[in-house]
Amino acid sequence: MATTEKTLDDLFLDTLxxxxxxxxxxxxxxxxxxxxxxxxxxxxxxxxxRDETEGQVDRLSTA
Incomplete structure (x- = not known):
């Protein structure tokens, strides 16, 4: 089974x-x-x- 290395971009997106x-x-x-x-x-x-979290979700969904 071949494994692929994750790039920093991949790890960043996974974290997001x-x-x-x-x-x-x-x-x-x-x-x-x-x-x-x-x-x-x-x-x-x-x-x-809750209000602050809604703002964070909005920012993450537009990222």
């Missing part, structure tokens, strides 16, 4: 794909976490983080 997947997963979880939060401050932090 992993990051994109992780960001999409946290976007699913953050609303649930905000809903379950016991304090208003924690709920606000989760919502802020």
């Amino acid at each position: 794909k992993d990051i994109y997947y992780a960001e999409k997963q946290i976007l699913k979880a953050l609303p649930k976490m905000a809903k379950a939060a016991q304090s208003a401050e924690l709920k606000a932090a989760f919502e802020t983080h």
Whole structure:
């Protein structure tokens, strides 16, 4: 079986794909976490983080 060496570009793209997947997963979880939060401050932090994560997903999808 022949193996192909990955270039730095290949590794970079693989890493971007992993990051994109992780960001999409946290976007699913953050609303649930905000809903379950016991304090208003924690709920606000989760919502802020969700907004920031949406921006990161947008940037990754246009990369």
